[in-house]
Amino acid sequence: MTRKEAFDSIKANVENENLVKHMLATEAIMQALARRFGEDEEEWGLTGLLHDIDVELTEGDMSSHSKLGADLARELGASEAMAHSILCHNPAHGIPQETKLDKPLFCVDPLTGLIIAAALVRPGKKLAGLEAKSVKKRFKEKSFAAGADREQISRCSQIGLELDQFIELGLEAMKGIAADLGL
Ligand SMILES: [Fe+2]
Secondary structure: OOHHHHHHHHHHHOOOHHHHHHHHHHHHHHHHHHHHHOOOHHHHHHHHHHOOOOOOOOOOOOOOOOHHHHHHHHHHOOOHHHHHHHHHOOHHHOOOOOOOOHHHHHHHHHHHHHHHHHHHOOOOOOOOOOOHHHHHHHHHOOOOOOOOOHHHHHHHHHHOOOHHHHHHHHHHHHHOOHHHHOO
């Protein structure tokens, strides 16, 4: 699957622009992690890009969310490793995140929301000028962007990153596509 094929499929299945931006942010951070760990940037990036492709199709049914997504990804030509990572990023299935591609997607997913929320409360609502230490401060405020599961973000420890390192890497990756994110 080419990146274009993946993105075309997203455009065909997802109307909500914020959801598309969330997937773009996830792609960017997954690519940055692959770069850092010497893994396959394309494979990791596409996994991040596609991970929520079924959110609108499954209409909030958490028992089917990510099962359909994994199937759609397979149809597009995703590897089993990619499909498994997508499948188990939804904790509702009770499938543990075990592989080297499962674990990063799981902790990256909620980090994007925390960083976007931290940017949106700044004057100008931009990523530019947002510092990792401010995001870390927001991380500690439990009521701030409460949907961004802190425990899940903290699983970055399972891929060998301290929280500070993870936030810094994620923030830099998202700044790199700030225009696409409208931030
Ligand atoms: Fe997601």
